[in-house]
Amino acid sequence: MRCISCGANPDSAAQDFRCTACGDLLEFFFPGWTYDSPTSDPAALKSLWLNRRTSSAALDQSGVWRFRELLPHIPNLEEHAITLREGNTPLYSLPRCARVAGVDNLYAKHQGMNPTASFKDTGMTFAASSAHHAGFRWVACASTGNTSASMAAYAARGNMHSLVLIPEGKISWGKLSQSLDYGALTCQLCTDFDGCVTILNQLVRQKPVYLLNSVNPYRIEGQKTAAIELMEQLAWEPPDHIIVPGGNLGNSSAIGKALLEMRELKLISRLPKLSIIQAQGANPFYRSVREFGGKKLEPMTADTQATAIRIGNPASWKKAQRVLEATCGEVEQVTEVEIAAAKAEIGADGIGCEPASAVTLAGLKKLRRSGFIKPGESVVLILTGHLLKDPDFTIKFHRGDLFAGTPEQSRSAAARHLQRAPVELDANLSSVIAALEAAERNS
Numbered sequence: 001m002r003c004i005s006c007g008a009n010p011d012s013a014a015q016d017f018r019c020t021a022c023g024d025l026l027e028f029f030f031p032g033w034t035y036d037s038p039t040s041d042p043a044a045l046k047s048l049w050l051n052r053r054t055s056s057a058a059l060d061q062s063g064v065w066r067f068r069e070l071l072p073h074i075p076n077l078e079e080h081a082i083t084l085r086e087g088n089t090p091l092y093s094l095p096r097c098a099r100v101a102g103v104d105n106l107y108a109k110h111q112g113m114n115p116t117a118s119f120k121d122t123g124m125t126f127a128a129s130s131a132h133h134a135g136f137r138w139v140a141c142a143s144t145g146n147t148s149a150s151m152a153a154y155a156a157r158g159n160m161h162s163l164v165l166i167p168e169g170k171i172s173w174g175k176l177s178q179s180l181d182y183g184a185l186t187c188q189l190c191t192d193f194d195g196c197v198t199i200l201n202q203l204v205r206q207k208p209v210y211l212l213n214s215v216n217p218y219r220i221e222g223q224k225t226a227a228i229e230l231m232e233q234l235a236w237e238p239p240d241h242i243i244v245p246g247g248n249l250g251n252s253s254a255i256g257k258a259l260l261e262m263r264e265l266k267l268i269s270r271l272p273k274l275s276i277i278q279a280q281g282a283n284p285f286y287r288s289v290r291e292f293g294g295k296k297l298e299p300m301t302a303d304t305q306a307t308a309i310r311i312g313n314p315a316s317w318k319k320a321q322r323v324l325e326a327t328c329g330e331v332e333q334v335t336e337v338e339i340a341a342a343k344a345e346i347g348a349d350g351i352g353c354e355p356a357s358a359v360t361l362a363g364l365k366k367l368r369r370s371g372f373i374k375p376g377e378s379v380v381l382i383l384t385g386h387l388l389k390d391p392d393f394t395i396k397f398h399r400g401d402l403f404a405g406t407p408e409q410s411r412s413a414a415a416r417h418l419q420r421a422p423v424e425l426d427a428n429l430s431s432v433i434a435a436l437e438a439a440e441r442n443s
């Protein structure tokens with residue numbers, strides 16, 4: 001491991017995964033990737049990973065551990081690995097969304113198709129396994145809902161206890177219900193995500209509890225594999241653009257790290273541009289890049305109905321800034337109405353996702369309008385969570401209630417054509433036929 005700011009190389013990480021010299025984040029780097037190591041032959045690696053698809057061993061079936069040559073070593077892996085066969089997520093084409101956005105080739109890598117229905121599982125399998133190897137009884141995280149659902153599941157599988165700190169009233173019921181069912185000690189705190197993080201950081205310095213937020217560099221390593229799997233699905237031909245949502249900025253950092261490492265290892269010959277999209281009400285990174293050239297970040301009080309990314313003080317902003325620069329990507333912000341419309345459009349392609357994931361399509365539309373993305377370029381959206389994570393948002397949108405009483409109410413007319421409210425009818429055949437015929441006339 002090394003510190004991203006001062007370059008210190010600690011032998012082991014402190015409880016809060018911060019550099020003991022300067023307090024910044026740590027990352028894994030791989031000085032052993034030289035020409036006599038197993039990573040030196042890209043073609044051999046590609047065929048090894050492909051062959052593992054036919055194996056019946058749990059680690060080979062996992063879409064994370066299948067790529068273990070590019071991950072840090074965990075001793076006695078067979079004993080400590082906790083896997084739910086995460087990864088292996090589909091890459092879908094999005095033909096209708098492509099037309100709406102004005103691009104020829106648009107794909108979605110759906111990380112919501114993981115075992116707990118979000119991208120968090122790819123990082124969690126790796127970091128929870130490292131907690132198990134280190135002998136911890138308790139693991140903990142602060143969360144907007146998906147990290148906690150994932151952590152609770154992996155802790156349960158690994159016979160560890162889990163402690164969840166979530167902002168009271170600001171996470172979806174679907175996510176809360178997961179951590180309850182997986183047996184976590186779930187604490188709802190009357191603060192926001194950033195307040196939960198502050199308390200958790202104090203806690204891990206006092207109690208032998210293993211921190212599973214994305215400041216933990218093992219999380220980032222596991223999350224890297226989504227990009228490796230994506231390149232494999234594209235026959236190692238990188239797309240022109242990859243677009244990710246930005247919250248705490250761990251995911252964008254992980255995907256960017258994977259792209260840079262894959263190029264270093266000659267697994268790919270060029271870098272896609274990695275762009276990061278934030279909700280306008282939770283845009284500290286957007287402002288950091290646009291106002292301060294990415295040199296500093298001013299924390300803010302965040303607000304958005306895309307509660308997964310309701311984050312005002314993102315921990316991994318420096319890592320994200322680095323990969324944005326290295327891949328020549330762009331940062332954008334999108335409004336609440338743009339998010340809701342994009343989510344319904346992704347749904348209409350038969351795919352669906354949770355609100356935070358839909359910022360990617362909303363961002364793509366803006367990046368097309370600005371000319372940053374050209375019509376003939378290929379684009380992959382990273383959809384981070386499943387449609388069923390936040391059914392309240394979806395139902396309110398289709399019923400026309402999502403923006404009632406909010407500042408966006410007047411602007412929400414722009415998304416009305418996408419609403420499909422349920423039709424309440426008398427229980428007889430003729431009313432159903434009339435509804436069918438009316439729908440046919442309007443289609």
Ligand code: F0G
Pocket residue numbers: 118120142143144145146147148214245246247248249250251252308309354356357384385
């Ligand atoms: N999309 C979804 C569905 C998320 O749950 C999150 C983050 C993000 C995007 C943003 O990813 O933080 O790596 O930039 N959710 C965290 C959580 C914070 O606690 O579940 P990021």
